[in-house]
Amino acid sequence: MRYLFSILLMLVLTVPAMAVQPEEMLADPLLETRAQSLDKVIRCVQCQSENIASSNADWAKDARVMVRQLLTEGRGDQEIMSFFVERYGERVLMTPQLNGSNLILWIAGPLMLLLSFAGIFLYSRRTKPNSSDILTAEEEARLQELLKD
Known part of the structure; x- marks a missing residue:
């Protein structure tokens, strides 16, 4: 209490x-x-x-x-x-008016967020493994042998 x-x-x-x-x-x-x-x-x-x-x-x-x-x-x-x-x-004003130079400030935040997402997307597409990065069956077997030792 x-x-x-x-x-x-x-x-x-x-x-x-x-x-x-x-x-x-x-x-x-x-x-x-x-x-x-x-x-x-x-x-x-x-x-x-x-x-x-x-x-x-x-x-x-x-x-x-x-x-x-x-x-x-x-x-x-x-x-x-x-x-x-x-x-x-x-x-x-607690909420500035949406006109003139303020319009740039209102748009800048969401625009930067979209550009960041686009950059992350493009970077992730570029760094995907291609066929030369994948091990062959022989290389896989050799790797397993080395890891057992």
């Missing part, structure tokens, strides 16, 4: 706390829902591995406030994302 309690306590304590503070939340539940969905797709430029919804950095807090301010001004989700992209570049 003691171990079960310890495990449960560890699980509860390791659940990440949401960084959005109560004073940041909007009164309108529809706008707050939109704000929370936007918070999940905008990257914290200070942390770089977290979205602004889960980051406790000062920049992320300011960005969350800015998202809510832009929503109350009546801006759309795409406009808000464009607002952040204009100021911080595409690295501010």
